[in-house]
Amino acid sequence: MSNTLHMPGYRLSEYRLIVPLPEVLQDKITGLRKTLFEKHSITAATELKPSITLMQCHAYEKMEQKLVTRLQEIAMGQTPFTVTLQGFEAQPSHSVFINVVNKAPFAELAKNLKHTRWLVNVPQHDPHFYTEPRLALARQLKPMKFISVWMDCEHRQFNGRYVADAMLLLKRSAINNRWEVVKRMEFLSRGAMVQQGVLFA
Numbered sequence: 086m087s088n089t090l091h092m093p094g095y096r097l098s099e100y101r102l103i104v105p106l107p108e109v110l111q112d113k114i115t116g117l118r119k120t121l122f123e124k125h126s127i128t129a130a131t132e133l134k135p136s137i138t139l140m141q142c143h144a145y146e147k148m149e150q151k152l153v154t155r156l157q158e159i160a161m162g163q164t165p166f167t168v169t170l171q172g173f174e175a176q177p178s179h180s181v182f183i184n185v186v187n188k189a190p191f192a193e194l195a196k197n198l199k200h201t202r203w204l205v206n207v208p209q210h211d212p213h214f215y216t217e218p219r220l221a222l223a224r225q226l227k228p229m230k231f232i233s234v235w236m237d238c239e240h241r242q243f244n245g246r247y248v249a250d251a252m253l254l255l256k257r258s259a260i261n262n263r264w265e266v267v268k269r270m271e272f273l274s275r276g277a278m279v280q281q282g283v284l285f286a
Contacts, residue, residue, distance in 0.1 A: 142212035160270035
């Protein structure tokens with residue numbers, strides 16, 4: 086990282102925008118992870134609490150407040166929606182996810198979030214907008230571990246449902262490698278007028 090990034094306002098941080106899960110579902114998924122990791126002798130990577138990621142990006146310190154403002158505008162126009170979790174899906178040959186049944190609301194959110202791209206335009210750090218919701222159970226497994234975990238999950242059932250009514254912006258820097266909450270943004274159903282402000286301002 087160049088010295089320029091250490092100047093005031095140019096410090097670089099990593100951001101993750103997530104749809105959080107209620108605590109009861111977080112505990113259920115964390116318990117399942119622990120069971121699978123112990124059974125298949127997997128070393129657990131440091132993970133956030135179970136959640137669905139909408140966006141990952143980097144941004145300069147001076148852009149953070151503008152980013153938060155834009156994200157709040159998007160949240161104000163978003164109607165709360167039901168998230169249904171059922172069964173498992175895989176990304177061969179390394180990752181296993183809990184299947185999110187209703188994908189359309191996440192695709193629509195990702196479409197709106199892409200209008201923040203200019204705020205997170207950092208060389209060598211392209212932002213990622215997730216149109217396909219993924220709830221990770223086990224990531225970056227070695228091939229044989231992946232096969233054993235996936236075969237195990239094929240014989241298990243998982244069901245869950247909750248109302249997504251907010252998104253969280255998380256942040257970590259090179260100095261502090263721990264994720265911290267920047268802002269919780271409630272979905273307020275303010276409708277098309279707010280959405281147009283986001284798209285055309």
